[in-house]
Amino acid sequence: MAKPRLEFFFDFASTYSYLASTQLDAMAERAGAEILWRPMVLGAVFQGAGNDMPAKVAAKAPYLLRDIERWAKHYGVPFKMSSHWPCPTIAAERLTLVADESGKGPAFAKAVFRAMWAEDRNINDEAELSKLLAEVGLDPAAALARSKSPEIKERLRTNTDLALSRGAFGAPAMFVGEELFWGNDRLHFVEDALKRAGA
Amino acid sequence: MAKPRLEFFFDFASTYSYLASTQLDAMAERAGAEILWRPMVLGAVFQGAGNDMPAKVAAKAPYLLRDIERWAKHYGVPFKMSSHWPCPTIAAERLTLVADESGKGPAFAKAVFRAMWAEDRNINDEAELSKLLAEVGLDPAAALARSKSPEIKERLRTNTDLALSRGAFGAPAMFVGEELFWGNDRLHFVEDALKRAGA
Numbered sequence: 207m208a209k210p211r212l213e214f215f216f217d218f219a220s221t222y223s224y225l226a227s228t229q230l231d232a233m234a235e236r237a238g239a240e241i242l243w244r245p246m247v248l249g250a251v252f253q254g255a256g257n258d259m260p261a262k263v264a265a266k267a268p269y270l271l272r273d274i275e276r277w278a279k280h281y282g283v284p285f286k287m288s289s290h291w292p293c294p295t296i297a298a299e300r301l302t303l304v305a306d307e308s309g310k311g312p313a314f315a316k317a318v319f320r321a322m323w324a325e326d327r328n329i330n331d332e333a334e335l336s337k338l339l340a341e342v343g344l345d346p347a348a349a350l351a352r353s354k355s356p357e358i359k360e361r362l363r364t365n366t367d368l369a370l371s372r373g374a375f376g377a378p379a380m381f382v383g384e385e386l387f388w389g390n391d392r393l394h395f396v397e398d399a400l401k402r403a404g405a
Numbered sequence: 406m407a408k409p410r411l412e413f414f415f416d417f418a419s420t421y422s423y424l425a426s427t428q429l430d431a432m433a434e435r436a437g438a439e440i441l442w443r444p445m446v447l448g449a450v451f452q453g454a455g456n457d458m459p460a461k462v463a464a465k466a467p468y469l470l471r472d473i474e475r476w477a478k479h480y481g482v483p484f485k486m487s488s489h490w491p492c493p494t495i496a497a498e499r500l501t502l503v504a505d506e507s508g509k510g511p512a513f514a515k516a517v518f519r520a521m522w523a524e525d526r527n528i529n530d531e532a533e534l535s536k537l538l539a540e541v542g543l544d545p546a547a548a549l550a551r552s553k554s555p556e557i558k559e560r561l562r563t564n565t566d567l568a569l570s571r572g573a574f575g576a577p578a579m580f581v582g583e584e585l586f587w588g589n590d591r592l593h594f595v596e597d598a599l600k601r602a603g604a
Contacts, residue, residue, distance in 0.1 A: 256463055265454040
């Protein structure tokens with residue numbers, strides 16, 4: 207039987223996607239599941255769904271920062287508010303798709319998440335992105351060139367449209383079959399669904 | 406030493422407040438904590454905080470219903486989408502404050518939550534409210550009269566202002582000391598905070 211499959215749609219701009227990303231490997235292990243890391247463009251998802259950034263509500267912003275710190279502590283993972291946020295994340299997302307062509311998408315995505323949300327690095331800078339590509343064993347110049355191809359640009363748009371068409375309105379958006387789960391705080395439901403799908 | 410104390414600010418219109426309400430007694434027991442049930446007017450909180458109902462985002466509404474059903478199943482509590490929602494909940498909230506004057510606030514609040522979110526009863530109807538008052542041993546006519554007093558009306562406004570001034574922007578808004586926790590999905594953090602406060 208095929209392994210149960212989680213499609214994890216994320217944007218590097220999303221702190222809760224980062225938090226979830228730190229838990230996926232262990233969850234996949236527990237549930238005997240496979241994870242597909244699918245970058246998407248969160249701004250386009252918000253626009254398409256008529257939604258907006260949670261932090262746009264002034265009273266929510268300080269609470270959310272505190273909440274993220276609580277989750278990081280709960281998981282035992284590092285977190286440092288990015289001095290670069292909000293910044294464009296599209297270059298890193300296209301590079302994730304390039305990395306995926308040689309099976310390094312998940313490793314690259316995890317490295318970018320860490321750079322953005324634990325190390326305060328500027329992931330919209332090609333020099334930083336080159337370092338991250340090299341870290342996972344990719345040729346930076348070749349990967350950067352490939353990331354600007356129409357094919358890769360189109361693939362990122364397709365991911366975004368796919369998430370929207372299946373009901374996503376925020377990040378992370380996670381699908382087990384066609385069942386949507388939204389948010390780092392629903393990983394326990396995702397794990398249950400994977401276990402049911404694998405049973 | 407005084408028991409650690411959770412202030413639970415809620416509105417009967419909030420499904421996630423209902424879900425949380427079903428877990429509070431067991432949590433208080435585990436944490437050796439005391440719970441103060443504080444009705445507030447969620448519409449005024451949204452307005453004051455520049456926030457809006459989550460279900461206003463069209464793509465979010467069907468997801469939220471599914472999410473609530475998942476939580477109800479997870480908790481093993483009944484849930485039935487109310488055919489009366491959205492409806493005014495202010496009468497029931499004032500009555501909770503009246504019930505509180507004879508120590509029956511929590512029992513009445515739990516009865517109203519169940520009526521609204523498990524039994525599809527119209528909690529904006531005085532006949533239904535009278536039945537609920539009688540269920541918890543209160544005199545319906547006297548309680549209804551008292552609920553219309555300026556003092557009770559003022560007390561509900563004060564609760565609402567208090568929640569807002571401490572940073573609330575949605576429901577349930579829960580405080581352990583001055584630490585704010587938002588949402589049924591943060592009860593594990595609330596419990597940790599109560600245990601720390603009691604240690």
